[in-house]
Structure formats: C-alpha cells, structure tokens
Amino acid sequence: MPRNRNGAEVIVVGGGAIGLAIAREVRARGRTVLVLESGRAGSGASWAAAGMLSPLGEALDPGPFLSFGLESLALWPSLAQDLEEESGVAVELRRSGKLRVAFTEPERLRLHRRLEWAREQGVPARWMEPAEVTRAVTGIGPSALGGLLLEDDYRVDNRALSQALLASARKKGAEIRETERVRGVQIDAGRCTGLYLEDGTTLEAGCVVLAAGAWSGRIQGLPVAVPVRPVRGEMVALRPAETPPSLILESESAYLVPRDDGRLLAGATEDEVGFEPGPSASGVHSVLTAAIELMPSLAEARITETWSGFRPGSPDGMPILGAYPEVDDLFLATGHYRNGILLTPATAQSLADLIDGVEPGLLPPEFNPGRVFASAADSIPA
Ligand SMILES: Cc1cc2nc3c(=O)[nH]c(=O)nc-3n(C[C@H](O)[C@H](O)[C@H](O)COP(=O)(O)OP(=O)(O)OC[C@H]3O[C@@H](n4cnc5c(N)ncnc54)[C@H](O)[C@@H]3O)c2cc1C
Incomplete structure (x- = not known):
C-alpha cells in the first residue's frame, strides 16, 4: 500500500560526493535536508575515482569548464580543513602537482599550447626538459620528450572524502x-x-535535487529523462618496489596518482558498456600496459587492488547543474563525468545558492540543464 512519509525542505537523491556536499551546504544554510541513497553513501563513482584535482590537466580548451574548475580548486583547501575538523576523517589533500609527460612530438606541441593557456589564466605551470624530467622522476620512460608541470594540481583521498x-x-x-x-x-x-x-512510499519536499550520478537517467516521473550515461572506468592500485614519486604523473594514455601510504593508483579506461560491471581482464591489461610505458619500473610493482566505477557522462561532457527546464523546485546536479571530485565544492555552493534563490556567482551558464534537453524541448509540457 502506498504510504506517505514526511520528507524535508530539500531532498537530495544520491549520496555520492556531489549529493552529500550539497546536503551539507544546504543544511549549513539552515534548511532541513534529507539524502536518499540506494546503496551505501559514497560507494559509487566517488569511491572509484583517483582523486586528482586538475582543472588545467582536464580542460580541452580555456572555456567554462576551466574557469569553474579553477574556482572549485580554490575552495578545496578550506573545505578539506573544515571537513577534517568536523568529521575527524583525514582526507589527505595534497598540493602534489602533476607532471604531464610527452612521449610524441604532437603531444609535446599540445602541452606547449596548454602551457600558454596556463600562463594566460595565471595558473602556476612550467615546462620541464627531458633531462629534468628524468632527474625528477626515477624510473620514468626513457623516451620522454619533456613534460608540463602543473604546480597547483592537488590530490585528495576520495574514499575518505565521502566518509568525511x-x-x-x-x-x-x-x-x-x-x-x-x-x-x-x-x-x-x-x-x-x-x-x-x-x-x-511518497515523500514530500520543498524541492528535490537529483544527484544520482551515472544513474540519474533512471529516475522516473520526469517529462524527459536526464540524458546521463555511465562511462565505466577501471583502475589498478600498485605498490612499487621503490619509493614512488610524490607528483601525479600522466601520459596520453595513463595516470599514476600517489597515496600517502606508498601506493600508486593507475588509471583509467573509458568504456561505453552501459552498467556492465568491471574490472575486465582487457581493462586491467590496458591500464597496466600504459602505466608501465609511463614508468617502466612499475613492471616489478605488486598489484594490491583492481576496481571499476561509472562516471556520469553528459551529452557534451560538461556538468548538468541547475533547474530542470519548466519544472519548479527540481534541480539537477549530475554529469560531472571525469571531474566530480574536483567540482564538488563549487557544485555544492552553486546548488545551495540556486535553492536559496540567489544567483550563483560561480556557475557558468553553459552548464544550465536546458541545453541538454533542448532537442526534446517541444515534448516538455508547459
Ligand atoms: C575510475 C574513475 C576515476 C575518476 N577519477 C577522478 C579524478 O581523479 N578526479 C575527479 O575529480 N573525478 C574523477 N572521477 C569522476 C568522479 O568520480 C565523478 O564525477 C563523481 O564521483 C560523481 O559524483 P556523484 O556524487 O555525482 O556520483 P556517485 O558518486 O556515483 O554517486 C551517485 C549516488 O547515487 C546513488 N543512486 C543512484 N540511483 C539512485 C536512486 N534511484 N535512489 C537513490 N540513490 C541513488 C548511487 O548509489 C550513488 O551512491 C573518476 C571516476 C571514475 C569512475
């Protein structure tokens, strides 16, 4: 029998990093908030991630993603400190820097262009010649043609983050x-x-925020389903024989993210396989091959864990943040794809602003949900 239970002023669907951070911020501003999570909080993509906070490394061009990513990165140090004080959980936020290494001439040229944007945006970055790369990173692939050092990139322990x-x-x-x-x-x-x-069972709410990650498209009752798809990513944790570099290392096909306990997290595949669970043998093989090309000494490392998760992919690769078109009191906070951990603080503030009816200063108009529903707009009833 359908029952009616009391809800809250704000109900958040999904207890990943995005949903939890929005709930925390909304509650801090004084509203009652309820998070509904289908499994265990923090067990989705937010658990599977590598925890890189790398706006410039991830931006395809100097557009809205880069500016929102830089704004979000700037919020991270105070968020991490507050979370540690409030929860007693250490989130291991480190300004480790990231070295993106070029092994081909086209990649070397691309990285030089990225260095120019970095300078335009005032992001601390510099070029490292091959000899300096080899000196800085013991065991790096011998054919490195140099690398772009993004000095202001951070890493965080994303599993600890969700618990915090x-x-x-x-x-x-x-x-x-x-x-x-x-x-x-x-x-x-x-x-x-x-x-x-x-x-x-039905629950009443003053407003609802859909933050169900890769599963957001499965929520029923909407005029048009949220166009988010799962993009599986597979990862391998390695314990190298020698002390690993403290920097995040990246090539065109792999990244290696250090953890304080001496492991390196190697990733990641991008598989359009729906919700097919992983990791697969071929995925682990490709991650290991690319990781060993980047750092040949890893051939001797011990594998300590393999896992996979589903990134929430949007049609244009950008987050879907804001009001659902033509429905009052319904907000979307999804589609963060490869960067939901980086974008957690700015997303939480922006959604809390929208719920408060305040213009969110940080939020680029390009992330407005209307754009991804545009082709189906005629089918949304007035
Ligand atoms: C391998 C991999 C590596 C990554 N590396 C990075 C990185 O280095 N840096 C970075 O910034 N980002 C990274 N990402 C991306 C990042 O993990 C995601 O963008 C982010 O975690 C999305 O957070 P979320 O809260 O939206 O989704 P999730 O963490 O997936 O949370 C969604 C939650 O909603 C719940 N849910 C689903 N359906 C329902 C329902 N019907 N009712 C109630 N609850 C529901 C799920 O159980 C889940 O807990 C990576 C992702 C992967 C997979």
Missing part, C-alpha cells in the same frame, strides 16, 4: 538514509512536490 562529507553533513543535522532507492519524482502542475520510493 557523510559525517560532517550528519553532524550539521542532515538526515541521510542509506539503502533507500528513489524510483521517481512527483510533478504536479509544473512543480516538483516530492518523490516516491521503490515500495511506493
């Missing part, structure tokens, strides 16, 4: 219910009034 966000949000008074799967949202007369769970 969960504890901090709860401490501030947010209610987080795990193993509660949302089936759909309720829309009455152009307004989102709440949602319903798998068992038919």
Whole structure:
C-alpha cells in the first residue's frame, strides 16, 4: 500500500560526493535536508575515482569548464580543513602537482599550447626538459620528450572524502538514509512536490535535487529523462618496489596518482558498456600496459587492488547543474563525468545558492540543464 512519509525542505537523491556536499551546504544554510541513497553513501563513482584535482590537466580548451574548475580548486583547501575538523576523517589533500609527460612530438606541441593557456589564466605551470624530467622522476620512460608541470594540481583521498562529507553533513543535522532507492519524482502542475520510493512510499519536499550520478537517467516521473550515461572506468592500485614519486604523473594514455601510504593508483579506461560491471581482464591489461610505458619500473610493482566505477557522462561532457527546464523546485546536479571530485565544492555552493534563490556567482551558464534537453524541448509540457 502506498504510504506517505514526511520528507524535508530539500531532498537530495544520491549520496555520492556531489549529493552529500550539497546536503551539507544546504543544511549549513539552515534548511532541513534529507539524502536518499540506494546503496551505501559514497560507494559509487566517488569511491572509484583517483582523486586528482586538475582543472588545467582536464580542460580541452580555456572555456567554462576551466574557469569553474579553477574556482572549485580554490575552495578545496578550506573545505578539506573544515571537513577534517568536523568529521575527524583525514582526507589527505595534497598540493602534489602533476607532471604531464610527452612521449610524441604532437603531444609535446599540445602541452606547449596548454602551457600558454596556463600562463594566460595565471595558473602556476612550467615546462620541464627531458633531462629534468628524468632527474625528477626515477624510473620514468626513457623516451620522454619533456613534460608540463602543473604546480597547483592537488590530490585528495576520495574514499575518505565521502566518509568525511557523510559525517560532517550528519553532524550539521542532515538526515541521510542509506539503502533507500528513489524510483521517481512527483510533478504536479509544473512543480516538483516530492518523490516516491521503490515500495511506493511518497515523500514530500520543498524541492528535490537529483544527484544520482551515472544513474540519474533512471529516475522516473520526469517529462524527459536526464540524458546521463555511465562511462565505466577501471583502475589498478600498485605498490612499487621503490619509493614512488610524490607528483601525479600522466601520459596520453595513463595516470599514476600517489597515496600517502606508498601506493600508486593507475588509471583509467573509458568504456561505453552501459552498467556492465568491471574490472575486465582487457581493462586491467590496458591500464597496466600504459602505466608501465609511463614508468617502466612499475613492471616489478605488486598489484594490491583492481576496481571499476561509472562516471556520469553528459551529452557534451560538461556538468548538468541547475533547474530542470519548466519544472519548479527540481534541480539537477549530475554529469560531472571525469571531474566530480574536483567540482564538488563549487557544485555544492552553486546548488545551495540556486535553492536559496540567489544567483550563483560561480556557475557558468553553459552548464544550465536546458541545453541538454533542448532537442526534446517541444515534448516538455508547459
Ligand atoms: C575510475 C574513475 C576515476 C575518476 N577519477 C577522478 C579524478 O581523479 N578526479 C575527479 O575529480 N573525478 C574523477 N572521477 C569522476 C568522479 O568520480 C565523478 O564525477 C563523481 O564521483 C560523481 O559524483 P556523484 O556524487 O555525482 O556520483 P556517485 O558518486 O556515483 O554517486 C551517485 C549516488 O547515487 C546513488 N543512486 C543512484 N540511483 C539512485 C536512486 N534511484 N535512489 C537513490 N540513490 C541513488 C548511487 O548509489 C550513488 O551512491 C573518476 C571516476 C571514475 C569512475
């Protein structure tokens, strides 16, 4: 029998880094908030990630992604400090820097162009000649043609991050219910009034935020489903025989992210295989091959873990952040693809601003959900 349970002023669907950070921020601003998470909080892509915070390394050009990424990066040090104080969980935020190594001439030229944007944006970066790369990183591939050092790139322990966000949000008074799967949202007369769970229970809400990562497209009850698809990424953790570099290392086909405990996280594949679970033998093989090309000494490293996760991919690769078109009190915070950990702080602030009815200063208009629904706009009832 369908039942009606009290909801909250704000209900967030999805307890990944994005949903938890939004809940924490909304609660800190004084509203009641409830997070509904179908599994365990922080067990989705936010668990599977490598934890790089690399706006310039990830930007394809100097556009809105780069500016939002830089804004978000600037918020990270204070967020990490607050989370550690509030939760007692160490999130291991480190300004490690990232060295993107060129092994081919076209890649060397691309990296030089990226160095120019870095300078235009005022991002600390410099070129390292091959001899300097070899001196800085013991065991790097001998055919390195130099590398772009992004001095202001950070890394964070994303698994610890989710636990810290969960504890901090709860401490501030947010209610987080795990193993509660949302089936759909309720829309009455152009307004989102709440949602319903798998068992038919309905919950009322002042507004709803969909932050269900790669699963956001499965939420029912919308005029048009959210166009997010899963992009599987497979990773391998390695324990090298020798002390690994403290920098994040990257080539065209692999990255190596250090952890304080001496492991290197090697990643990652990008597989369009729907929700097919991994890791696959071919995925692990390709990650290891690319990692060993980047750093041949890793051939001797011990494999300590393999895993996979589903990135939330949007049609144009950019986040989908803001109001659902033509439905009041329904917000989307998804599509963060390869950069949801980096974008967590700026996303949380922007969504909390929108819920407060304040113009979010940080949010580029290019991330407005309207763009990804544009082709289906005629089918959305007025
Ligand atoms: C291999 C890999 C490496 C990555 N590396 C990096 C990196 O180095 N840096 C970076 O910034 N980003 C990285 N990312 C991307 C980053 O992990 C994601 O963009 C980010 O975690 C998305 O966060 P989220 O909270 O939206 O999604 P998720 O963490 O997936 O959370 C969504 C949550 O919603 C829940 N859910 C789903 N459906 C429902 C429902 N119906 N009802 C209730 N709950 C539901 C899920 O159980 C899940 O917990 C990586 C991703 C992968 C897979």
